[in-house]
Amino acid sequence: MGPITLSLTVSRTSGVAPLAVFFDATATTSSLTTRPFHEIEYRWDFGDPAGGATWSAGSRAGVSSKNLAMGPMAAHVFETPGTYFVTLTAFDGTNTDTTTVPITVENPNDVFSGSNTICLGSSFVGCPDGAQPVSNVTDFANALTTYAAPGRRLLFRGGETFTVGSPQARLRVNGPGIIGSYGTGKARIVSTANATILSLSSLTTPNLSDWRIMDLNIDGQTRLENFSTAIVSDGGGFDQLTLLRLDIHDIGSGITFGAAFIQDANVQAGGGLNNPHHLWDQLAIVDNTIRRIGGGNRGNPGLGSFLAARRMSYMGNVVDDTTQGEHPVRVQHASRFVFSNNSLSGAPDSSGPRGNKETLTIRALNSAPGGETNYPFVFPGGVAVTENVLVSDNELVINGYVGAALNDVTTITDQRIREVIFERNWYRATAATSNALDIRAVGVTVRNEIIDTTGFTPGHLGIRLMEAIITPGWGCPSDVCMVAASDVRVLNNSFYSADPGNFNAVRLESGVSNITIQNNLGYAPSADPLPLSVTMISNPRGLPVTACAACNSSATQISTTSPGWAITAPRAPSGFRPAGSYAVGGGIPTTAFSDFNLNLRAAPYDMGAVNH
Numbered sequence: 001m002g003p004i005t006l007s008l009t010v011s012r013t014s015g016v017a018p019l020a021v022f023f024d025a026t027a028t029t030s031s032l033t034t035r036p037f038h039e040i041e042y043r044w045d046f047g048d049p050a051g052g053a054t055w056s057a058g059s060r061a062g063v064s065s066k067n068l069a070m071g072p073m074a075a076h077v078f079e080t081p082g083t084y085f086v087t088l089t090a091f092d093g094t095n096t097d098t099t100t101v102p103i104t105v106e107n108p109n110d111v112f113s114g115s116n117t118i119c120l121g122s123s124f125v126g127c128p129d130g131a132q133p134v135s136n137v138t139d140f141a142n143a144l145t146t147y148a149a150p151g152r153r154l155l156f157r158g159g160e161t162f163t164v165g166s167p168q169a170r171l172r173v174n175g176p177g178i179i180g181s182y183g184t185g186k187a188r189i190v191s192t193a194n195a196t197i198l199s200l201s202s203l204t205t206p207n208l209s210d211w212r213i214m215d216l217n218i219d220g221q222t223r224l225e226n227f228s229t230a231i232v233s234d235g236g237g238f239d240q241l242t243l244l245r246l247d248i249h250d251i252g253s254g255i256t257f258g259a260a261f262i263q264d265a266n267v268q269a270g271g272g273l274n275n276p277h278h279l280w281d282q283l284a285i286v287d288n289t290i291r292r293i294g295g296g297n298r299g300n301p302g303l304g305s306f307l308a309a310r311r312m313s314y315m316g317n318v319v320d321d322t323t324q325g326e327h328p329v330r331v332q333h334a335s336r337f338v339f340s341n342n343s344l345s346g347a348p349d350s351s352g353p354r355g356n357k358e359t360l361t362i363r364a365l366n367s368a369p370g371g372e373t374n375y376p377f378v379f380p381g382g383v384a385v386t387e388n389v390l391v392s393d394n395e396l397v398i399n400g401y402v403g404a405a406l407n408d409v410t411t412i413t414d415q416r417i418r419e420v421i422f423e424r425n426w427y428r429a430t431a432a433t434s435n436a437l438d439i440r441a442v443g444v445t446v447r448n449e450i451i452d453t454t455g456f457t458p459g460h461l462g463i464r465l466m467e468a469i470i471t472p473g474w475g476c477p478s479d480v481c482m483v484a485a486s487d488v489r490v491l492n493n494s495f496y497s498a499d500p501g502n503f504n505a506v507r508l509e510s511g512v513s514n515i516t517i518q519n520n521l522g523y524a525p526s527a528d529p530l531p532l533s534v535t536m537i538s539n540p541r542g543l544p545v546t547a548c549a550a551c552n553s554s555a556t557q558i559s560t561t562s563p564g565w566a567i568t569a570p571r572a573p574s575g576f577r578p579a580g581s582y583a584v585g586g587g588i589p590t591t592a593f594s595d596f597n598l599n600l601r602a603a604p605y606d607m608g609a610v611n612h
Helices: 140-147 260-269 555-560
Strands: 014-016 019-024 040-044 068-070 075-078 082-091 096-107 117-120 132-134 152-157 161-164 170-171 175-182 187-191 198-200 208-214 218-219 230-233 238-244 247-251 253-254 281-286 290-295 304-314 318-320 329-340 343-345 361-362 386-394 395-399 404-405 417-423 425-430 435-440 440-446 450-452 456-465 478-480 484-491 494-496 503-508 513-518 519-522 534-538
Touching: 019 082, 019 096, 019 304, 019 329, 040 075, 068 075, 075 281, 075 329, 075 503, 082 329, 117 140, 140 152, 140 161, 152 187, 175 218, 218 513, 247 253, 260 425, 329 513, 361 386, 361 395, 395 435, 404 417, 425 435, 425 503, 519 555, 534 555
Parallel strands: 014 096, 117 132, 117 152, 152 175, 161 187, 170 198, 175 208, 187 218, 198 230, 208 238, 218 247, 230 253, 238 281, 247 290, 253 304, 281 304, 290 318, 304 329, 318 343, 329 361, 329 386, 343 395, 361 404, 386 417, 395 425, 404 435, 417 440, 425 450, 435 456, 440 484, 450 494, 456 503, 484 513, 494 519, 503 534
Antiparallel strands: 019 075, 040 068, 040 082, 082 096
């Protein structure tokens, strides 16, 4: 038996297409590391080449394969019927271990045969053979009330408009089921009453599951003074929900799954330890476009997505322009979460109605002073920890504040986050920006990131490892209401700025601990040459750090020595490959076993995110 003991848990092994499956290897152990979540490389092959399909969003758009993934967790949507053999390979730098699991995907034309498929429209070209045709129904809410049932597929004619007034459309029945389109294009679902378009579950249906909502154009018509949300699970619990290829736009908020809805449902159900509703499980949000979100000063706070769930995947989505609202994506709570291959942009700057906001913010549910959650009817008797989070292969465009924030950087509440990986993400700015990545959490690895701080002001700061928040009188243990960043590895990242001024790649605030910073590469040829204005590691308090001077760019190298990148002033990931410089062979072995392009590293080891 080798040093790796591989564990693989699958959310389900069979079901009807499109079938979203969550794969979890977080229980894997190794005799060679106490940090197997971070220090074993996990490679997934889903056995589903899908014609060579690649993700159209993210840091490696058009290159990143949908059939492959990396990380201790992964997720995949199987869209074609058949049996697939999913292979997981774990690698610790020397040893490998492999396991395979079969996934059986059923044909929706068989599962929803005959009258179990309802086609709604004025013409039925493209409707599956044998389906039940329904004409003269243009009310989306009425269609769901009348025809949604277990084992049903509801298809609306592509290109036609279906309206939702008041009350909103409600899905209150169990699956398996599909709500989608037939024919050419996507059916247009239009809000006519400035209200929620689709509401999921109810007080009396806590265990609904297994629905796919897909290929719809959800149009709120205007976002200003708009109180509507495209899809919200405000009624109660709902598991195994897939949101696929939706085009959501011009609306108050996009997708909302907030823990308060579960809390309220259980309170109304009588509370107690046997709460009927549980936090959403197996939520897959894949290949959607969410644009022009936000209610302005009086409307919906306006989030592209507001999420709290277990075994959640958010992959291949494009979220843009929440300038009249808040964050493109805000994660309220997550336990086992894959956030990959997304492109996020258009967060509000300081001129927005609610001030500047992070492009991506990942938080934990607030806890009371004793450590118990403030959502006792969601997590009875326990602490609500956000943990086991993978953020990879995303494009984060920063519009005046912060690219990604791990924990709430402004609110004084006790939040807990642990075991997080950031890798192969690309950060860039469209407006004056504070910094790329804020971290206040325990057990974080940041590797193979490409951070372009051009346009950042005033300090061109890449990664900030944040201090604790001390609040006397709040009742937190020892008055520490948010812990400082600790147990953080910053490995093989590439930093660049074309601007004058200061340049700090990584900044350590007071009290951060157990920090390792190795093999990071920086170049800022126009930066201020004054002492301490340019640093790879800004550590004004002299905190203990594991870092070798030779394997991280020095201040002189950052200011004056080109890494020999493929493009002298790179503005995209393809330009960050070094050649003929100190970066080639200038690194040391680390647990960043592969580079930004998934190529295995070998001696002599390079600095930065991309191998030469």
